[in-house]
Amino acid sequence: MPSPLAELHLHLEGTLEPELIFELARRNGVTLPYRDLDDLRARYRFRDLQSFLDLYYANMATLRTAADFERLTWAYAERAHAGGVRHAEVFVDPQAHTARGVPTETVLRGVAAGLGRAESELGLTSGIIVCVLRDRPVAEARRMLEESLAAGVPLLGIGLDSAEVGYPPSLFADVFTAAAEAGLRRVAHAGEEGPPEYLWQALDVLGVERVDHGVRCLEDDVLVRRLAAEQVPLTVCPLSNVRLRVVDDLAAHPLRRMLDRGLLVTLNSDDPAYFGGYVDDNLRQCRDTLGLTGAELATLAANSVRASFAGAGRKAELL
Numbered sequence: 001m002p003s004p005l006a007e008l009h010l011h012l013e014g015t016l017e018p019e020l021i022f023e024l025a026r027r028n029g030v031t032l033p034y035r036d037l038d039d040l041r042a043r044y045r046f047r048d049l050q051s052f053l054d055l056y057y058a059n060m061a062t063l064r065t066a067a068d069f070e071r072l073t074w075a076y077a078e079r080a081h082a083g084g085v086r087h088a089e090v091f092v093d094p095q096a097h098t099a100r101g102v103p104t105e106t107v108l109r110g111v112a113a114g115l116g117r118a119e120s121e122l123g124l125t126s127g128i129i130v131c132v133l134r135d136r137p138v139a140e141a142r143r144m145l146e147e148s149l150a151a152g153v154p155l156l157g158i159g160l161d162s163a164e165v166g167y168p169p170s171l172f173a174d175v176f177t178a179a180a181e182a183g184l185r186r187v188a189h190a191g192e193e194g195p196p197e198y199l200w201q202a203l204d205v206l207g208v209e210r211v212d213h214g215v216r217c218l219e220d221d222v223l224v225r226r227l228a229a230e231q232v233p234l235t236v237c238p239l240s241n242v243r244l245r246v247v248d249d250l251a252a253h254p255l256r257r258m259l260d261r262g263l264l265v266t267l268n269s270d271d272p273a274y275f276g277g278y279v280d281d282n283l284r285q286c287r288d289t290l291g292l293t294g295a296e297l298a299t300l301a302a303n304s305v306r307a308s309f310a311g312a313g314r315k316a317e318l319l
């Protein structure tokens with residue numbers, strides 16, 4: 001697979017592998033509602049985004065200490081590095097943890113420790129993007145931002161995730177303005193299950209620099225022309241789209257059409273422990289199923305570096 005790669009759409013909590021769920025549950029005295037690994041794995045068949053999110057949030061109950069978050073982060077870094085990733089901008093969902101009594105500072109300190117180890121031992125550079133859970137109250141999002149900024153950990157950006165339909169980006173205009181004033185870069189999930197209108201809002205109301213997923217932009221020709229003209233990066237996650245039934249199967253994925261329309265597309269894994277593969281698996285399966293050429297794979301890799309928030313020096317090293 002082409003390397004070096006940057007991964008720009010990766011939820012750290014979505015890298016929680018079944019084996020680690022059982023190990024952490026044992027260590028932290030958490031009772032799981034699954035008989036064994038097979039029973040857990042049997043539940044990884046999703047109808048839509050919400051049916052996935054229900055399991056994703058439930059399994060987070062096993063993550064309790066900063067050491068747990070460090071362990072999770074290091075495991076991701078090792079696996080991603082083995083697949084060619086040299087720079088990663090990772091999403092974290094602090095509200096999913098504070099809601100069950102784990103402070104934002106505990107979460108972010110653990111993640112930062114794991115990423116620090118990844119940089120010193122693997123040379124993997126990175127940044128943390130804290131995400132607003134859009135299906136929770138705006139006041140809670142504001143609190144999450146304040147707690148994250150106060151955690152004493154360097155932050156790269158703010159994002160927007162969780163259940164999309166019915167929760168338009170415009171709800172969080174003030175939170176994103178405050179984040180920008182604090183120096184954070186802005187990204188948002190839009191156009192995964194939600195309509196093209198949510199991409200317009202992400203761009204024009206939240207002021208995002210990248211759109212996560214964005215595959216439904218193809219339903220709005222004016223929007224596609226704008227995204228192409230401004231070269232707004234779209235962090236596309238094909239295996240996720242298949243598992244969450246955004247597309248019928250990988251052969252029907254619009255990745256090739258998006259490239260042909262001149263969009264700045266990057267390939268990413270989203271929640272690799274749940275969707276059957278890391279970023280190199282996404283690349284390999286897209287190559288085999290969609291017939292991507294070596295040149296197209298190289299373009300996707302170069303796009304990922306260009307679309308990253310790495311500094312100019314680091315980008316030059318990776319390109």
Ligand code: ADE
Binds near residue numbers: 049192270271
């Ligand atoms: N949180 C984790 N994965 C997500 C996805 N694919 N869409 C929205 N929120 C998420």
Ligand code: ZN
Binds near residue numbers: 009010011189212
């Ligand atoms: Zn995502």
